[in-house]
Structure formats: C-alpha cells, structure tokens
Amino acid sequence: MLRPFFAAARRIAVLQRPLRAATPLALAATLALPLLAACGGDDADITVYSGRTEQLIQPIIDRFEEESGLKVDVKYGSTSEMAALLAEEGEDSPADVFLAQDAGALGAVSDQGLLGQLPESLLSKVEPRFRAGNGQWVGLSGRARVLVYNPDLVPESELPSTVEELTDPKWKDRTGWSPPNGSFQAFVTAFRVDSGEEATSEWLQAMKANGVKDYPNNITILDAVAAGEIEVGLVNHYYLYEKLDDQGEGYKARNHFLDGDDIGALVNVAGIAVLAGSDHREDATALLEFLLAEEAQHYFAEETFEYPLAAGVAADPRLVPLTDIESPDIDLSELDDLEGTLDLLRANGVLP
Amino acid sequence: MFAPRSGLRAPAVLWIPGLLAVALTLLPAWYLVDRSTDAGWAKWDETLSRSAGELLVNSLALAAVVSMASATIAVPAAWLTVRCALPGRRFWAVALSLPLAIPSYVMGLTVVAALGPRGILQGWLEPFGVERLPEIYGFWGAALTLSAVSFPYVYLVVAAAMRALDPSVEEASLTLGKTRWTTFARVTFPALGSALAAGLLLVALYALSDFGGVAMLRYDTFTRAIFIEYQSSFDRTAAAILGVALAGVASVVLLAELLVRARSVERMRARRIAPPQPVALGRWLWPSLTFLASVVAVTLALPVFVLVYWLVRGFRAGTEFPDVWTSFHHTLLLGCIGAVVTVVIALPVALLSTRYGGWASRALEQTAFVSHALPGLVVALSLVFFGIGYAGDLYQTTWMLLLAYVILFLPNALSALRAPLQRQGRELEEAAAALGRAPLRVLATITVPLARPGVYVALPLVFLTVVKELPATLLLSPPGYRTLPGQIWSLSTNASYGAAAFPALVLVGLAAIPVAALAWWGALGDADA
Numbered sequence: 007m008l009r010p011f012f013a014a015a016r017r018i019a020v021l022q023r024p025l026r027a028a029t030p031l032a033l034a035a036t037l038a039l040p041l042l043a044a045c046g047g048d049d050a051d052i053t054v055y056s057g058r059t060e061q062l063i064q065p066i067i068d069r070f071e072e073e074s075g076l077k078v079d080v081k082y083g084s085t086s087e088m089a090a091l092l093a094e095e096g097e098d099s100p101a102d103v104f105l106a107q108d109a110g111a112l113g114a115v116s117d118q119g120l121l122g123q124l125p126e127s128l129l130s131k132v133e134p135r136f137r138a139g140n141g142q143w144v145g146l147s148g149r150a151r152v153l154v155y156n157p158d159l160v161p162e163s164e165l166p167s168t169v170e171e172l173t174d175p176k177w178k179d180r181t182g183w184s185p186p187n188g189s190f191q192a193f194v195t196a197f198r199v200d201s202g203e204e205a206t207s208e209w210l211q212a213m214k215a216n217g218v219k220d221y222p223n224n225i226t227i228l229d230a231v232a233a234g235e236i237e238v239g240l241v242n243h244y245y246l247y248e249k250l251d252d253q254g255e256g257y258k259a260r261n262h263f264l265d266g267d268d269i270g271a272l273v274n275v276a277g278i279a280v281l282a283g284s285d286h287r288e289d290a291t292a293l294l295e296f297l298l299a300e301e302a303q304h305y306f307a308e309e310t311f312e313y314p315l316a317a318g319v320a321a322d323p324r325l326v327p328l329t330d331i332e333s334p335d336i337d338l339s340e341l342d343d344l345e346g347t348l349d350l351l352r353a354n355g356v357l358p
Numbered sequence: 359m360f361a362p363r364s365g366l367r368a369p370a371v372l373w374i375p376g377l378l379a380v381a382l383t384l385l386p387a388w389y390l391v392d393r394s395t396d397a398g399w400a401k402w403d404e405t406l407s408r409s410a411g412e413l414l415v416n417s418l419a420l421a422a423v424v425s426m427a428s429a430t431i432a433v434p435a436a437w438l439t440v441r442c443a444l445p446g447r448r449f450w451a452v453a454l455s456l457p458l459a460i461p462s463y464v465m466g467l468t469v470v471a472a473l474g475p476r477g478i479l480q481g482w483l484e485p486f487g488v489e490r491l492p493e494i495y496g497f498w499g500a501a502l503t504l505s506a507v508s509f510p511y512v513y514l515v516v517a518a519a520m521r522a523l524d525p526s527v528e529e530a531s532l533t534l535g536k537t538r539w540t541t542f543a544r545v546t547f548p549a550l551g552s553a554l555a556a557g558l559l560l561v562a563l564y565a566l567s568d569f570g571g572v573a574m575l576r577y578d579t580f581t582r583a584i585f586i587e588y589q590s591s592f593d594r595t596a597a598a599i600l601g602v603a604l605a606g607v608a609s610v611v612l613l614a615e616l617l618v619r620a621r622s623v624e625r626m627r628a629r630r631i632a633p634p635q636p637v638a639l640g641r642w643l644w645p646s647l648t649f650l651a652s653v654v655a656v657t658l659a660l661p662v663f664v665l666v667y668w669l670v671r672g673f674r675a676g677t678e679f680p681d682v683w684t685s686f687h688h689t690l691l692l693g694c695i696g697a698v699v700t701v702v703i704a705l706p707v708a709l710l711s712t713r714y715g716g717w718a719s720r721a722l723e724q725t726a727f728v729s730h731a732l733p734g735l736v737v738a739l740s741l742v743f744f745g746i747g748y749a750g751d752l753y754q755t756t757w758m759l760l761l762a763y764v765i766l767f768l769p770n771a772l773s774a775l776r777a778p779l780q781r782q783g784r785e786l787e788e789a790a791a792a793l794g795r796a797p798l799r800v801l802a803t804i805t806v807p808l809a810r811p812g813v814y815v816a817l818p819l820v821f822l823t824v825v826k827e828l829p830a831t832l833l834l835s836p837p838g839y840r841t842l843p844g845q846i847w848s849l850s851t852n853a854s855y856g857a858a859a860f861p862a863l864v865l866v867g868l869a870a871i872p873v874a875a876l877a878w879w880g881a882l883g884d885a886d887a
Binding site for chain 2: 050053054055059060061079080081082083084086087089090091093094095098100111114186188191220222223225226229230233235344345348352357358
C-alpha cells in the first residue's frame with residue numbers, strides 16, 4: 007500500500023550512506039528467532055472456543071486454572087463464528103469445549119454430530135428446560151430478553167407488554183435493536199418457531215417502517231438508551247446491572263420485563279458442550295464440573311448478573327425471579343435454525 | 359539506460375525461492391475459489407443477487423469520494439511543501455506523512471468518540487441544549503475517516519512527482535506573462551496527471567479493501583458484509599463468494615493503477631534537473647500555513663487529542679484498563695518477525711526482476727502483485743479455509759498469522775526493494791562476469807549489496823503495515839494470543855472508549871516510529887535533490 011515510499015528508497019540509494027545493512031538485519035534476526043520458537047506449539051490441556059466475551063469468561067477460567075493446575079487456552083469470537091469454525095474444522099478441530107452464548111448454536115453443532123454425550127451426573131445439575139434433550143449440552147446461566155428503557159423519557163406505565171406493541175406509531179423512531187447480535191438472532195429464531203415465518207417477516211417489516219435503529223451489540227443499545235439517543239431497546243437483561251454498578255443510579259436505563267408469555271420475554275441459556283473429537287475429555291469434564299459448581303455459579307450471578315442454573319445459587323435480588331417468568335413454551339434445542347433466521351433477516355433488509 | 363538486455367543467467371539460488379514466494383501469494387486466491395465453488399453455482403446466484411449490487415454501489419461511491427477528498431488535500435499540500443518557500447518544509451513533510459501511523463479503525467474510533475452521539479462534541483454542546491448531533495454513522499463518517507488516513511498516499515506520490523518535474527516549462531510560461539495560477543492549472547497540474555491518477559487509484563484500492571474504518575462507522579460495504587457473514591452464519595460459503603466478488607472489483611482498480619503507474623514512471627525517469635527556485639508565497643503565506651495546519655490538526659492532532667481525552671476520562675472514572683503490555687509485546691514481535699520474513703522472501707523476486715533479464719523474471723514479479731488485489735479480510739478468510747484443511751499442526755499458531763502478513767505485504771516489500779535496484783545499471787555485474795567471476799560470487803559481492811538501500815526502506819515499511827493490520831490479525835490469532843489491534847477492536851465494539859484509548863495510543867506511538875523515520879529520510883533526499 008505504501009509504494010510512494012520508493013521515493014524515499016531512491017533518495018537513500020542516491021545518498022549512498024555508509025551504513026552497514028548487516029547490522030540491523032542481524033539484530034532483527036537474533037531478536038526474532040528465539041521468540042519465533044516460543045510462539046509455535048500448543049501446550050494447553052484444554053482448548054475452549056468461546057462465543058462469550060473475554061471480559062466475561064476469562065476471570066472464571068483463570069480461577070479454574072488456579073484450582074485445577076490445568077492450562078486452558080480460549081479462542082474468543084461470536085457464538086456463530088465459533089459454531090461455523092467447528093463445522094469447518096469437523097473432526098480435526100483443536101477445540102475440546104464449546105461455550106456458546108445461546109442454545110441454538112449448541113443445537114446446530116449437535117445436529118452435525120460434533121458434540122459428545124455428557125455424563126448424567128453433570129446433566130442432572132440443571133433443570134430439564136435448560137439442557138439438551140439428547141444430553142449433549144447443558145446450560146450454565148440464564149439470560150432473559152427484556153426491553154431496556156430510559157426512565158426520564160418513558161414513564162413506566164406507558165411501557166409495552168409485548169414486542170408487537172413496538173410496531174405502534176407511538177414508538178416511531180424511539181426503538182433500537184442489534185441484528186448482528188447472536189442473542190437477537192436467537193430471539194428471531196424463537197419468534198419463527200413460535201409464530202411462523204410470515205408473522206416474523208411482518209413484525210420485522212413493521213419495526214423497520216417504524217424507524218428502529220441498528221446497533222452493533224447490547225451494550226451500545228444500553229448506552230444509547232441512557233444517553234437518550236433512543237428511548238427503548240431490545241436487549242438481554244444482565245448488561246444493565248453491570249452498568250449501574252459501574253456508573254451509579256444516574257445511568258438512565260432500566261429493565262422492563264415483557265409479559266411472561268410474550269416471545270420478547272424468552273429465557274435463553276449460555277451453555278457448554280464437549281466436542282466428540284476431544285482428546286482431553288476428562289479435563290474438559292472437570293471444567294464443566296467447575297463451571298456448574300457453586301463458585302462459578304456465584305460468579306455468573308454476581309459478576310455477570312445472569313440467572314445461575316445450578317448448585318442452588320440465588321439470582322441477584324434486583325432480578326425478577328426465574329420462576330416468575332413463565333417463559334414462552336419453547337424447547338431451546340429447537341432454536342438451531344440460524345441459517346433460516348439469517349435468510350429471513352436478509353430478505354427483509356435487516357442484515358446486509 | 360535502464361534495462362539493458364543482460365546476458366546474465368539467474369542462479370537457482372534465486373529462482374527456487376522466487377518461485378516459492380510467488381506460489382505462496384497465489385495460495386489464498388486458489389483456496390478462496392475452491393471454497394466458494396464447493397456448494398455449486400446456485401449458491402453464487404443466491405448470494406450475489408441478495409445484496410451484491412447495493413454493496414458494489416456503496417463500496418464504489420466510498421472509494422470515489424475518498425479519492426477525490428484525498429486529492430483535494432494532497433495536491434495543494436504537495437505543491438506548498440515541494441515548490442514554495444515555506445517555513446519548516448521538512449516539518450510539514452513529516453507531519454503530512456504521519457497520519458499513516460494511524461490505523462483506519464483507530465481513526466474511526468476517534469471520529470465516533472469525538473463526533474458520535476455520545477462523543478466529546480456533544481458533551482461540550484450539552485450545556486447549550488444540544489442533545490443530539492447529526493448522525494455520524496454511515497457514508498459521511500466513513501468517508502471522513504478513510505480520507506483522513508489515506509490522503510498521505512496521494513500526497514507522497516504527488517510530492518515525488520513534483521520533485522521530478524522539469525521546472526523549465528513552468529518558467530517559460532511565467533516568462534511569457536502567465537500568472538502563477540494559470541501556470542499551475544495549465545502546466546504543472548497536467549504534468550502531474552498520471553502520478554495523481556496512480557495515487558487516486560491507490561487510495562481507491564485502499565478504500566475498497568479497508569475493513570476497520572467502515573466497520574467502526576457501520577457503513578455497509580463488501581468488507582463489512584463479509585465480516586458479518588463470517589461472524590453470524592454457520593456456513594462460510596457466502597462469505598467466500600462475497601470475498602471473490604470483492605477481489606474481482608479490486609483487481610480492476612489494481613490493473614488500472616498498474617497501467618497508469620507504468621506511464622508515470624516513464625515521465626519520472628526524465629533527466630536529472632536543477633532544483634527550481636522556490637515560489638515566494640507573499641500574502642498567501644498565512645492562508646497556506648493555515649491550510650496545512652488545519653489538515654494536520656484534523657488528521658493527526660485531533661485523533662491523538664481524542665485518545666488522550668478518553669484515556670484521562672477513563673482514568674478518572676476508574677475504568678479497568680486491559681493488559682496492554684502483553685499485547686504490545688506480541689504486536690512488536692509480529693511486526694519485527696513479519697518485516698524480516700517478508701523482506702527475506704521478497705528479496706529473490708526483486709533481484710530476479712531487476713537484475714536479470716527475461717520474460718520469466720518479469721512474469722514472476724507481476725504475479726507477485728496479484729495478492730495486492732486481495733483485501734486483508736479476504737486473505738484472512740482464505741487462510742482460515744487453507745489452515746483447517748491442510749496446514750495440520752500449524753493451524754491456529756502464529757505461523758498462520760505470519761503467513762498472512764507475508765502474502766499481504768509482499769508487494770509492499772517488493773516495491774520498496776525494486777526502486778533503488780532499478781536505478782543502478784548492470785555494468786558492474788556484467789563486467790565482473792566478463793572478467794570471469796562465478797555467478798554466485800557476483801550475486802553475493804555485487805548484486806545483494808546493491809539491494810541494501812531498498813532493505814532499509816522495506817523493513818520499516820512492512821513493520822508499519824504489520825502492526826496496523828486488523829482483519830487477518832482478528833481471524834487468525836491463535837486462541838489466547840492478544841494483540842493491540844485485537845484489543846482495540848474488541849473494546850471499541852463495546853463502546854469502551856476509555857479502555858480502548860490506551861492500546862490505541864500505544865499502537866499509534868509504535869507505528870509512528872517507522873513513519874517518522876521514513877518521512878525524515880524522504881525529506882533528507884529532498885534537500886539533496
């Protein structure tokens with residue numbers, strides 16, 4: 007890209023300065039070679055592909071490493087990016103564990119026959135609606151879909167009780183969503199499973215016609231709501247509490263739980279699975295044990311404000327208890343048709 | 359005088375590594391085509407009919423506007439710094455090159471952090487009741503970002519061409535009573551034509567292949583669509599198909615650029631000339647200085663100020679800063695190793711094409727430029743496919759990352775290596791050969807030492823491009839391997855500007871070292887010419 011720099015090269019050539027090329031070259035080479043040797047190789051006991059962010063996952067992985075003495079390498083990316091990578095890599099994948107942000111991605115990888123069976127002792131730690139029917143993945147923490155709103159701009163009494171209401175002209179140019187986000191896509195998949203393709207298309211079109219604004223992820227929606235750029239947004243419940251703890255009550259955003267049976271109140275899980283091709287099954291299972299035990303479940307509850315799903319750990323008192331959300335009647339494993347959702351989002355011009 | 363037919367035969371020591379290097383650059387193109395045709399042509403039809411038309415229009419519109427904006431800044435800036443009696447000419451030459459040290463995604467981050475809906479400007483205007491600013495996301499934000507980081511390309515090309523221009527025609531025009539402006543418009547500007555066109559096409563190519571800047575400004579171009587496809591789909595075929603389509607568009611631009619550049623090189627090979635009398639600016643001095651100062655303010659001072667502002671703000675708010683030390687270490691390492699490896703691999707190709715005659719050498723060199731048409735994101739994508747299928751144990755190690763850098767930046771290294779080699783006649787080698795010295799000794803004692811000045815430029819140049827690189831670094835970094843670009847990317851997609859400002863400042867500081875050094879040398883040569 008920087009071809010203009012020939013000019014400089016030419017000028018140096020003209021100057022013919024008595025510099026010795028060998029010195030910097032040799033220096034660079036001696037510097038580089040031992041370091042090169044250090045960056046090859048893979049000495050990890052467990053390799054995790056994580057569809058959840060580093061900020062969220064790394065601290066608890068660090069704790070596991072301390073506790074177990076095992077070395078864990080984590081590759082971070084979006085959940086579907088990791089699912090696609092697993093599909094491309096097939097049997098040869100270096101991954102031992104897949105940590106996903108939503109159940110649909112776990113279902114899709116499971117459909118391709120890439121996941122191994124989990125022991126009953128692990129599965130039974132979590133209630134059946136938050137784990138795979140075929141016993142190949144298990145939920146780690148629960149994440150409710152909510153409508154985040156700015157309490158200065160929208161009085162609580164005016165908030166909608168279903169996502170359908172957001173297509174009302176009253177909400178024109180006041181709403182935000184995040185089409186590239188995996189959790190949003192899982193919500194759209196659930197919408198399709200619940201109400202069919204046509205109804206989903208109609209809702210997407212109506213939302214667009216109502217001037218809904220695009221954001222790259224949940225956090226940017228929250229910030230936009232707090233800053234009054236928009237008034238309400240479709241997000242996962244837990245980002246807010248982190249923001250409130252960080253920035254105090256002056257952060258102008260609050261969660262609103264939609265009606266229990268509305269698709270907008272879906273409770274999805276972040277879940278985990280062990281790859282069928284893993285060479286480190288035992289170590290991988292130990293990691294799953296650790297993540298389903300009290301300390302990690304407390305971490306998810308207290309640090310990430312998600313709903314803990316195992317070890318009898320209670321959720322943050324500010325949350326509506328999980329038992330009170332009569333989540334729409336959907337089997338989370340059914341949310342595996344991401345391709346269909348992406349096609350629908352593109353067909354409606356929601357994604358490029 | 360320049361390319362006399364030479365009777366020298368290239369030794370196998372050069373041929374074999376040269377061929378291997380070129381084979382390497384063809385790797386991504388091959389796997390991309392392979393992977394994208396996997397699912398049959400129906401998938402092509404479906405993918406391209408979905409959104410390719412709109413993406414093409416968006417990408418080309420951006421490329422056109424960014425090129426025009428760059429030229430509008432670069433041509434007067436080049437004229438002022440090359441031809442006019444301007445105080446601190448070398449300072450301006452360095453300051454106008456320094457934006458090259460700012461990666462497009464860092465520029466994008468600072469544009470959003472300064473002018474975005476919750477940016478600095480809005481914060482300052484809030485007491486006056488301004489609650490929202492006009493939307494910065496989209497076309498104009500992306501155009502502003504890319505123009506700011508890419509105008510130096512045009513500036514450097516045009517400034518070099520201006521130095522090589524023969525001033526006697528301009529002097530004749532002035533003697534005949536034409537004004538400065540008429541002379542500039544009718545004589546100087548047309549003479550710069552092909553250099554300017556080459557610079558513009560270079561910027562257009564840059565705008566087409568840029569990923570970080572358009573992603574930060576959320577403008578839908580090919581690269582953004584490929585990335586979203588890559589990130590959010592369980593199937594990679596569509597991403598591969600869009601990658602081939604983008605590479606096709608970029609090839610057309612690259613081809614045009616090669617043609618135009620060939621012409622401009624002809625012109626610049628004109629005989630050496632006496633330096634022209636610097637133009638006295640008179641009452642235009644202050645407006646000129648103001649113009650240059652505002653260009654530097656917007657493209658250099660502003661981004662640095664914004665980063666420092668967010669850093670201080672983050673510091674005061676007790677933001678948790680990421681571990682920059684590890685990523686700095688990794689990025690520095692990748693930059694050094696990437697530069698050395700790329701230059702070593704490029705050297706045989708450069709020597710073959712400049713020191714030994716024959717169509718085969720030239721064909722080899724032309725082929726090495728193919729990867730220039732492949733945007734970083736596309737190369738990274740194809741290496742993901744290649745890595746999974748064939749690289750075995752090397753897959754998901756830093757070796758894959760280095761391979762990507764070599765493929766991406768081989769053309770840059772080649773350009774820098776070729777320039778000084780081309781200027782030297784082959785008499786020395788021919789004389790040595792005629793006097794009976796063995797070909798290998800000729801190579802070691804004469805040809806390789808001639809390449810030194812090129813190596814001095816190629817090393818810092820490739821280092822700079824490697825440390826700034828984003829898409830390949832994102833896609834190919836091994837699990838747990840942190841880099842500055844990766845860190846900036848993940849923090850800024852979460853709008854953590856305070857935390858992102860720290861690695862961003864470190865990266866800009868690191869990249870500024872080779873840019874400043876190169877610009878300083880370039881200016882040194884200017885004084886010499």
